Amino acid sequence: EVQLLESGGGLVQPGGSLRLSCAASGFTFKNYAIHWVRQAPGKGLDWVSAISGSGDATYYSASVKGRFTISRDNSKNALYLQMNSLRAEDTAVYYCAKESMVTLGGAIGEMDVWGQGTTVSVSS
Amino acid sequence: QSVLTQPPSASGTPGQRVTISCSGSSSNIESNTVNWYQHFPGTAPKFLIYSNHRRPSGVPDRFSGSKSGTSASLAISGLQSEDEAYYYCSTWDDSLNGPVFGGGTKVTVL
Numbered sequence: 001e002v003q004l005l006e007s008g009g010g011l012v013q014p015g016g017s018l019r020l021s022c023a024a025s026g027f028t029f030k031n032y033a034i035h036w037v038r039q040a041p042g043k044g045l046d047w048v049s050a051i052s053g054s055g056d057a058t059y060y061s062a063s064v065k066g067r068f069t070i071s072r073d074n075s076k077n078a079l080y081l082q083m084n085s086l087r088a089e090d091t092a093v094y095y096c097a098k099e100s101m102v103t104l105g106g107a108i109g110e111m112d113v114w115g116q117g118t119t120v121s122v123s124s
Numbered sequence: 125q126s127v128l129t130q131p132p133s134a135s136g137t138p139g140q141r142v143t144i145s146c147s148g149s150s151s152n153i154e155s156n157t158v159n160w161y162q163h164f165p166g167t168a169p170k171f172l173i174y175s176n177h178r179r180p181s182g183v184p185d186r187f188s189g190s191k192s193g194t195s196a197s198l199a200i201s202g203l204q205s206e207d208e209a210y211y212y213c214s215t216w217d218d219s220l221n222g223p224v225f226g227g228g229t230k231v232t233v234l
Contacts, residue, residue: 044212044228045161047222060222061220095168109216110174111169112174
């Protein structure tokens with residue numbers, strides 16, 4: 001069974017840092033791009049970042065570019081999101097999501113399996 | 125403000141057909157395929173429609189998608205109580221170089 005499990009969420013002060021992890025199982029991890037998508041309280045889904053299967057290509061939304069860094073360790077079937085300079089507006093449930101197709105070196109944004117999410121709260 | 129525009133709500137009685145619209149632009153919907161997700165609050169979003177109209181395995185054929193120009197739509201026929209959820213359209217945006225989502229539509233079964 002294909003599964004994604006996020007961890008690392010918590011309460012952090014504005015300006016602080018947090019590192020999210022996503023553990024994958026049930027598929028050939030290195031073949032698929034993976035995304036981070038968030039949902040702020042009372043809001044809709046908001047794409048954050050993506051990384052290609054090889055890790056060579058990364059993508060960021062304008063709202064997090066320069067503050068967040070996505071990475072992956074294909075030997076551990078793990079995805080990460082390093083979040084720095086956190087703001088109140090980064091408060092959200094963060095989901096990792098797998099692309100539906102093998103895409104060599106890129107991403108297409110078609111997400112077929114999602115994790116249950118991990119909650120990040122930025123507040124003083 | 126979302127890049128893709130959806131109505132905030134839609135409703136129908138059991139058995140009725142409900143349609144949700146998704147409006148975009150030449151850099152997103154017109155140039156790329158559209159996906160739809162079903163989301164029950166507090167759970168993982170579910171992959172509902174891909175490539176404009178294709179259904180992943182296990183998705184009932186009551187759900188159908190279409191696209192024309194810069195707009196797309198999701199139709200739910202034979203509405204059931206378990207269809208009460210939020211629905212999001214999504215596609216790749218060539219200008220932003222990433223996927224974009226609509227604001228979401230809450231479907232209520234009356």
